[in-house]
Amino acid sequence: MTGTTDSTGTTSRPVIVVGSGPTGLLLAGDLATAGVDVTLLEKRPATLSNLSRAFVLHARTLEQLDARPSPTTALNGRASRAPLPRSLADEVEAVGRRLDRLRLFGRLTIALDTLPSRFNHLLVIPQYEVEKALQRRAVEAGVEFRHETEATGVDQDADGVTVTVRTPAGETEKLRAGYVVGTDGMRSAVRNALGLDFPGRSAIRSVVLADVRLAEEPETLLTVNAVGDAFAFLAPFGDGYHRVIGWNRARDVADSEPLDLEEVKEVTRLALGHDFGMHDARWMSRFHSDERQAPAYRVGRVFLAGDAAHVHTPAGGQGMNTGLQDAANLSWKLAQVIHGHAGPELLDTYQAERHPVGRAVLRSSGGIVRLAMAKRPWTLALRSALTTFLDTAAPARRRAVGQITGIGYRYPAPRGAHPLTGARVPDVALAGGGRLYEALRGGRFVLITPGGYDDERGAARKDRLTVERWASDRRTALLVRPDGYVAWASDTADASAIEAALAAHVG
Template identity: 80%
Template sequence: MNGTPRPVLVVGSGPTGLLLAGDLAAAGIPVTLVEKRPHRISNLSRAFVLHARSLEQLDARGLAEELEAVGRPLDRIGLFGRLVMDLDALPSRFNHLLVLPQYEVEQVLERRAVKAGVEFRHETEVTGLAQDADGVTVEVRGPDGERGTLRAAYVVGADGMRSIVRRAIGLPFPGRSVIRSVVLADVRLAQQPETLLTANAVGDAFAFLAPFGDGYHRVIGWHRGRNVPDSEPVELDEIKEIARLALGRDYGMHDARWMSRFHSDERQAPAYRVGRVFLAGDAAHVHSPAGGQGMNTGLQDAANLSWKLAAVLHGHAAPALLDTYQAERHPVGRTVLRSSGAIVRLAMAKRPWTLALRAALTTVLDRVPAARRRVTGQVTGIGYRYPAPRGAHRLTGTRVPDVALAGGRLHEAMRGGRFVLITPRPYEGGAGREDRLAVERWASGRRTTVLVRPDGYVAWAADDADGRAIEAAVAAHVG
């Protein structure tokens, strides 16, 4: 099983691993993706929404329209039964969330990865790894039980909450279980819900309904008084009872094709990088499903890391660039963990002081637009910005929306994983860098020069910059 060394080995073929591997292959980096499961796209997924920032990233890869065609847009989010947060005012081309099961996202990302040339190794399990100054040796067990090794310059563990990669590099996963005995099922409904997403909490019960699009709905339920091990069998009657308590009725649930029980943890690895090994997605952080941020946060991890690995491996950036993955993504993971945990705790509030806190927060969000924008920005992912060096332009580290350019729009210019330099005047320094830099002009009369990273954040900006300053910035960031 010993194979030709590859620059990058990605472990795990969920959305995070697929996006990362596809990005690297599209950038001309040979990459192997190892997955212990057989080759199939599972429809037993827990994720059901793509938020605006993820849709923007997918649009920059030419994939958003395909997913928009199969998903169902939702322009508002309900919280705590009485607060409605409208998304149609989001400063994004995707001013909604898209309801669709995770397997639809995986299918699109897998097709892209295959087309880009990713080498897939299914039914191959990582059993250990060791790294040295030049690379990483990964121990694997293949489909027939044969053991061997794979060699790579870098390894990315996108292998989920029980990550073998994380354990192999000795990282703890501190945190705790916050909700136990959550039940899931795919069911048909005799009566259709009035809304696309249906969720409510009453007393000790919480329930959530979302459509698959194939006649089945995913139902998630939890009852505070039902605390049993994950191995305890699930009966449809239990799920229907929780739905009746939380939603007022069970919508005539029948023909369950799958049922399961799980617990929800809040955990985060203290580091996302140890030497030549990185963690992304659920291998790096897990949290409650409140707000639908799990898959989306993993996709953002992948988008942040992929272009940096490609730049270093192509020799266009120093290895120190890889340190910024930890600096930029770890704080975001921590914020998501805390905010999703707060949502679920407030949704299930029971004690007088927590009920009072929820009422106060609901009032603030309802009456203070700035507070509502901040919460909406966190949930949808468009509100995050990355640290900027001291003295940098105010735009550095901020997300750039899909702005209009003289030659089209930003997301189209970003396709191919390129930096995009947006200038108010002609710039001739792009020659020889066409594979990694697109030079565009503002469609408006804006005077700021902006260098946009391949993940859509500002690498550098200046007001009224001259050609020398622009060239220095391009040389420093693009190479």
């Protein structure tokens, strides 16, 4: 769908995305792949920063990336010399390093290799490597990038949204779109232009960050611990440097306070017992970690996703993952509405489904930090009791792991719906040797039935529906949304019931 020109001569795009971090790149790439013209605005120059704060991809995010084909060309448009992997998940897995167990609070070990997912591990990978893959895909799909272009205002009416921007030349320009999505981070200009509050508080102040070389390699891929007033985290970039994130509660200073390597070493020794011979720091900084969530993820034709909608502590590595899953939820809905296959009420489900998840992530990440930094006797006793409980109670441990990895979330279902409605669908086997997340790579709904289904409107729906059969003898008919969640299910459906479901959800 191409842009249109209004009575003032302004070209209106279907969608403008503001912010080219991981959330914005995935969202814009999804929309362009679905045939929606999208412009991505970014105030930074056209370079990828290596100053990553995120280092982890969880199972649910990897499943979402598995549902998206890897681009076939490099950024410069020339064919790659070697064939790229079949999916974005394959691409990032080839760069990252797998971790199949986590250790919390010094004594609780959580095995990830029992996860009910094809990705039964955690992938340690710097955020910029994820952005590289997402940017290649967005470029190939035809996303219009406008770097050094800062959004300074957002005004909407019944027909669309006007975004006021500052161009690279410092001039003011007005852009028009049917919908706007703010993925522009914690200090979101889009959210501020909407007048939305961002309630919450600073959870941790004076966190130190540093990229350093180590004289001694840590024993584990991810090294994390808290002792007394100190917390430290070490993760490899893969280029000989490690990222250090540290916090010393006894040293609460402003973000602007100078930072040197000796302070980084000290907090690391306090928390980990050793500084691993840190040297040659190429970058150091301070920041504070907030816990905040916007009250609304949608205001009319404007949406918020990622850090523009929610921020929280780094505990559990859920930040980038939650934003990417926001994008996966919203992109197909926008495409359905823009192409006329669904009414605008479908867009209301973005708030209904993702806002509760954002709230749950704030609680879980905040809880992990507070328990890790427990100091008072009663909080230490609570942490000990919780650790013992999780270590011995398998159902509770599975629930906690499901929340951190994202595979345990499900979305609300209408009253009277099949129990599977709203649930995440694992990577089930399909007849003919395929699997579900391969079938989802077309960006379509996938209908799985016991004996196949002859879609009377097959030609009209071929761009948004794939029909498959179970590889097993399962009798349930299942309609899977493009983001891998159940839209509709029935254990007794006939052809007329399936057609009614397709008409309601696929169009």
